[in-house]
Amino acid sequence: MSIDIIENILFATIRTGTPLLLVALGAMISERSGVLNLGQEGMILVGAVCAFIGAYTTDSLLIGVASGLASGALFSLIFAVIAISLVSSQIATGLALTIFGTGLSAFLGVDYVGLSIDGLDEWPIPLLHDIPVIGKAFFAQDMLVYGSFALFAAIYYVMSRTRVGLIIRAVGENPGVAHSMGYRVLLVRYATVMFGGAMAGLAGAYLSLAYTPMWTEGMSAGRGWIALALVVFASWRTGRVLVGAWLFAFASILHLVLQGFGYDISPNLLGMLPYLATIIALVMMMQRAGTAQLAPRSLGQPYYPQK
Amino acid sequence: MKAPTLISLGLAAALFWSAPLQAEDAPLKVGFVYVSPIGDAGWTYMHDRARQIVDKEFGDRVETNYVESVSEGSDSQRVIRNLSANGHDLIFTTSFGYMNPTIRVAQRFPNVRYEHATGYKTAENVGNYQARAYQGRYLAGMAAGAMTETDTIGYVAGFPIPEVLRGINAFTLGVREVNPDASVRVSWINSWHDPAKERESASSLIRQDADVLTMHADSPAVVQAAQDEGVYGIGYNSNMESYGPDAHLTSVMMHWEPIYREKIQAVLDGSWESKSIWYGLSEGVVKMAPMHPDIPESVTERISKHRNAIINGDREVFQGPVRNQDGEEIIAEGESLSDGQLLEINWYVEGIKGKLPN
Numbered sequence: 001m002s003i004d005i006i007e008n009i010l011f012a013t014i015r016t017g018t019p020l021l022l023v024a025l026g027a028m029i030s031e032r033s034g035v036l037n038l039g040q041e042g043m044i045l046v047g048a049v050c051a052f053i054g055a056y057t058t059d060s061l062l063i064g065v066a067s068g069l070a071s072g073a074l075f076s077l078i079f080a081v082i083a084i085s086l087v088s089s090q091i092a093t094g095l096a097l098t099i100f101g102t103g104l105s106a107f108l109g110v111d112y113v114g115l116s117i118d119g120l121d122e123w124p125i126p127l128l129h130d131i132p133v134i135g136k137a138f139f140a141q142d143m144l145v146y147g148s149f150a151l152f153a154a155i156y157y158v159m160s161r162t163r164v165g166l167i168i169r170a171v172g173e174n175p176g177v178a179h180s181m182g183y184r185v186l187l188v189r190y191a192t193v194m195f196g197g198a199m200a201g202l203a204g205a206y207l208s209l210a211y212t213p214m215w216t217e218g219m220s221a222g223r224g225w226i227a228l229a230l231v232v233f234a235s236w237r238t239g240r241v242l243v244g245a246w247l248f249a250f251a252s253i254l255h256l257v258l259q260g261f262g263y264d265i266s267p268n269l270l271g272m273l274p275y276l277a278t279i280i281a282l283v284m285m286m287q288r289a290g291t292a293q294l295a296p297r298s299l300g301q302p303y304y305p306q307k
Numbered sequence: 308m309k310a311p312t313l314i315s316l317g318l319a320a321a322l323f324w325s326a327p328l329q330a331e332d333a334p335l336k337v338g339f340v341y342v343s344p345i346g347d348a349g350w351t352y353m354h355d356r357a358r359q360i361v362d363k364e365f366g367d368r369v370e371t372n373y374v375e376s377v378s379e380g381s382d383s384q385r386v387i388r389n390l391s392a393n394g395h396d397l398i399f400t401t402s403f404g405y406m407n408p409t410i411r412v413a414q415r416f417p418n419v420r421y422e423h424a425t426g427y428k429t430a431e432n433v434g435n436y437q438a439r440a441y442q443g444r445y446l447a448g449m450a451a452g453a454m455t456e457t458d459t460i461g462y463v464a465g466f467p468i469p470e471v472l473r474g475i476n477a478f479t480l481g482v483r484e485v486n487p488d489a490s491v492r493v494s495w496i497n498s499w500h501d502p503a504k505e506r507e508s509a510s511s512l513i514r515q516d517a518d519v520l521t522m523h524a525d526s527p528a529v530v531q532a533a534q535d536e537g538v539y540g541i542g543y544n545s546n547m548e549s550y551g552p553d554a555h556l557t558s559v560m561m562h563w564e565p566i567y568r569e570k571i572q573a574v575l576d577g578s579w580e581s582k583s584i585w586y587g588l589s590e591g592v593v594k595m596a597p598m599h600p601d602i603p604e605s606v607t608e609r610i611s612k613h614r615n616a617i618i619n620g621d622r623e624v625f626q627g628p629v630r631n632q633d634g635e636e637i638i639a640e641g642e643s644l645s646d647g648q649l650l651e652i653n654w655y656v657e658g659i660k661g662k663l664p665n
Contacts, residue, residue, distance in 0.1 A: 008514050012507055019503070106346055113346040116531070116549045212502040212528045214550065217344030218376070219526070221501035252504070256511040259494055259661065266664050271497040 003133060009253055010137035015211065017249030018148045019044070019203040019220075023227035024234070024241045025155055026199025032159070032236055033192040034172040034298040038094025039079050041224030042101020043197050047072040047204025049105040049112070052215040056117055065144070065205045072201015073194045075101060080193040084186055087302035098224070106217045119213030120144060144206045151199070156238045168192060172296035175303040185303050200224065233282035235294045244282050251277040335365075335397065335575060338390040339373035340383060342402035343500050349525030349544040350499070350561075351375065354401045354424075356545075357563035361571055369571055379404025384412060391416040397574050399567070400424065403468065409433060420579055422570055425470055427650050429581050436566050439587025440470075440543075441477035441649075442617050443559035445624040446595055446610050447541045448481020450556045451489075451519040453606040454539050454599075455482075458489040461512030463522035463529050465499045467664050469652045471523045476656045477624045478521065483658045484613075485606065492517060492660045502528040513538055519556065530555055539599070546596040558596035565590050585646060589618045625649065630657040 023040050030037050050071035055064025075097075083093040120142040128139035138149075159165040168188060170178040175185045203223070208215055230248065234240035251274035258270060345355040355373065362371040374390070377383045383405045390398050391412055397420045400409045406426035413421045413433045421433040429435055451460050460482060464471050479491045492515060494508045505524050509532035512520060521541035522529040527550040533540030534551030542548070542558030566586060573579040586592040595614070598607050616622040627638035632655045638644060644652075655663050 005514070008510075012510060016503065016507055106344055109346055113348050113352065114545070114549065116527075119535075207503060212506050212526070212531060214348070214502070214527060214531065215346075216348045216500075216502060216526050217346035218500060219502045221498065221503065223503075253507065253511070256494055256496075256508050260492065260511055260515045268497065268664075 005257070007133055007136050009250070009257055010134060011140070012253045013246060013250040014137045014141060014145060015249075016252055017246040018145050019206050019211070019223055020227050020230065020248060021148050021152065021242060021245035022199050022203040022206065023224055024230045024245055025151060025238070026196035026203075027228055028231045028234070028236055028238065028241055029155065029159075029168065029199075030189075030192040030196040031231060031299055032172045032296055033168045033189050034175060034296055034301065034303070035083065035189050035193055036090045036094065036300040037076065037079055037083075037097070037193060037196055038091060038228065039076065039097025039101060039224075040196075040200050040228055041220055041222070042098035042105075043072045043075055043200035044101075044204040044207070044220040044224050045105035045218070046075045046101045046108075047201025048208040048219060049109040049204070049215055050201070051205035052112055052117070052208040052213075053108065055209055056112060056115060061120055061209055064209050065202070068201045068205025068209070069198045070201070072204065073198040075104075075201070076193050076197025077190075079197075080190050083302065084189050084193065087304060090300050090302065102218065109215045109217065112215045113217070115214070117209075117213050120210035142210050144202070144210050147202070152238070152242055159238055169296070172298055175298050175301075179303075179305055185305060189303075203227075230278070230282075232295075233279055235282075236296060240282060240285060243285070244278050247281055248274045248278045333394075334368055334370040335571065336395040337369055337371045337571060338395040338398040339371065340377050340386055340390070340398065340400045340402075340405060341373060341375040342377060342379065342404070343525055344376050345373070347500055347525045348527055351401070351525070353544050353561045354399075354563055357567050360564045361567045364568065365571060365575075368575060377405075380408070384408035387412045387421075388415070391419045395419060397422070397571065397579075399570075403470065420574055427583075429583055431581055434570075434579075434581045435583050436570070437583075437585045438561055438563070438566075438592045439585055440559060440561060440593055441473045441624055442587045443593040443595055444474045444478040445481040445484075445617075446614055447521060447557055447559050448478035448483075449485050449610050449613065450481075450598060450602055450606065451478070451521065451539070451541060452482035452484065452486035453602060454556060455486065455489050455519045457516045457518045458486065459516040459518065460489060460491045461509065461515070461517030461520040462491050462493045463505055463508045463512065463520065463524055464493055464495055465524050466497065467495065469650055472652045472655070472663070473649060474523055475659065476652060476654075479656050479658045480624060480629065485609065490658050490660050495664060496524065498524070500525040502526040505529050506532045509533065509540075510536065527551075542596065548596060555596075556599045556602065560594045560596055562592055562594055565592055587617075588614060631655065632657055632659060632663075 047068040051064045051068030054067030055061050079097045082088050083090045122142050124140040129135045171185050171188045179185050230244040234244045255270040341351040343351045358371050374386050377386045399422045401424045403425045409421050409423045423435045425437050426435050482489050496504050496508050505528040509529045513536050519539040520533045527547040530540035530542050530547045530551040533554040539556050540551050540554040541556050544561050546558045548555040623643035625644040627642045628640045629638040631637045
């Protein structure tokens with residue numbers, strides 16, 4: 001394998017991993033505060049269709065991205081009201097959100113099937129993108145990919161180094177105690193859920209504006225579910241979410257590249273590779289780190305504040 | 308994946324509850340079952356376009372309904388059963404995987420007529436219909452063979468079933484007809500509808516030297532990738548020119564309305580019987596989109612000559628001598644494949660790189 005091929009594989013890996021990373025980071029934040037939102041797939045689709053409509057009608061990709069973000073956040077508000085304020089089952093509400101989002105995006109997008117826009121261009125960073133092997137992967141991408149790096153760094157910092165991160169984790173571990181210490185549990189949960197919605201919406205915008213600049217129904221093709229699983233296998237750690245998302249992407253790209261080299265491996269087996277590799281790697285990391293406690297303790301449980 | 312299952316469950320339930328009372332001279336109720344969403348810009352999109360056309364043509368005499376995103380297998384059986392139970396007279400099931408469910412449901416509803424697409428089983432009240440897309444693939448392959456400079460053409464494909472292999476083989480025969488040095492590389496993505504994966508697969512083929520791309524998957528992502536990376540692309544199902552104005556050589560378009568018109572008319576006339584029909588260029592079920600202006604006139608003339616020969620029955624796509632990948636002669640000079648053999652294709656013709664997955 002030449003350097004050139006490795007360079008291209010890494011480039012494609014980052015591109016493929018970006019939507020997964022965005023969704024998984026958003027889902028992780030809301031799960032850290034104790035809310036399990038299975039509506040990711042629906043939120044991605046709503047974000048994707050709104051981003052496309054926004055960009056198509058105004059001719060501005062920036063407005064497209066903003067519509068993706070905003071629609072994802074607004075759409076997740078439905079979940080927040082039902083699951084947090086009305087304390088219904090998070091699982092059922094999340095599933096309903098996915099079903100609703102799939103239908104709603106199809107409905108909104110009816111007139112936009114078959115239309116094409118000029119997608120987001122790559123923005124190579126001078127000098128840096130010439131670095132051999134990794135330059136192209138990390139410094140010759142589009143703005144949304146750079147955005148995903150920045151968001152990762154910000155989330156990593158907030159969750160491990162700041163008071164805000166501590167409050168989110170406290171709410172997820174023991175909402176009763178957090179409440180008695182004067183934190184507004186429901187408000188925190190609303191915020192994390194809407195943040196997750198915005199991240200899923202951004203992932204949708206990435207799909208419909210940058211990766212494949214078009215709208216077709218169901219274009220997220222299960223990425224929301226993969227992201228949810230990644231969060232679990234990454235045991236709710238920001239760094240591992242990144243490793244998991246990129247590793248999954250790497251294995252999916254390898255699947256395509258290996259075929260091209262004529263290796264006689266069944267495509268079904270190769271198709272399993274991303275799932276297997278990611279699960280094995282993350283489980284091994286979990287073992288090594290001896291992570292005693294995995295899930296946030298109140299994950300999936302509704303909370304009624306005691307007056 | 309849970310989502311499509313739940314959606315179709317929901318839809319099935321909705322259909323069940325909305326079962327209307329049958330009026331005296333009610334219109335003929337025609338149901339359609341689709342495997343992907345109607346907005347997929349590909350396979351299902353074209354089936355639904357055809358449904359809308361015939362729905363309009365028949366006006367009050369026909370009422371059409373559809374259920375989309377129905378996964379193959381037991382889910383589809385439930386959907387087909389519900390459509391049958393609430394008064395549909397004719398049901399089109401439009402994906403290969405609906406074959407057994409259709410046959411099973413049909414046994415319990417002898418008065419309902421079924422038409423299954425792309426399968427091979429029939430029953431007293433089940434017919435099947437197919438499109439000879441491979442005829443269009445062959446012509447598209449000629450365009451690809453003429454335009455490639457690297458002599459490598461990329462083909463993004465969903466699953467290795469006969470329908471797909473037939474297309475790949477026909478395409479390759481077309482390529483080699485005009486350019487015996489060129490070869491076709493196939494990339495399997497294990498999905499009918501995953502635009503991002505289709506795009507990535509296209510990029511991967513371009514990196515392996517392909518400078519013309521085509522696909523057997525639902526979305527226009529491959530044509531878009533071709534446009535983006537400055538190579539040529541060939542669309543499938545619908546005219547995909549808008550996704551790659553500079554890249555788009557042509558598209559193999561599927562127009563199902565002649566079949567739907569004929570079958571609905573037959574039921575209305577009371578002349579319907581279980582048949583296997585396989586329509587192609589001659590019946591207007593398979594059509595070619597306008598050719599790219601870059602294609603030399605000598606080539607487009609040659610393509611239309613072959614097109615006419617296929618329509619007139621003067622030549623077959625799979626006409627000997629045809630060799631397989633190992634160089635063995637599979638179809639002898641002067642012979643051609645029967646429809647039965649075409650339905651069972653499980654080998655690659657000469658000129659395809661890489662092994663056929665089993």
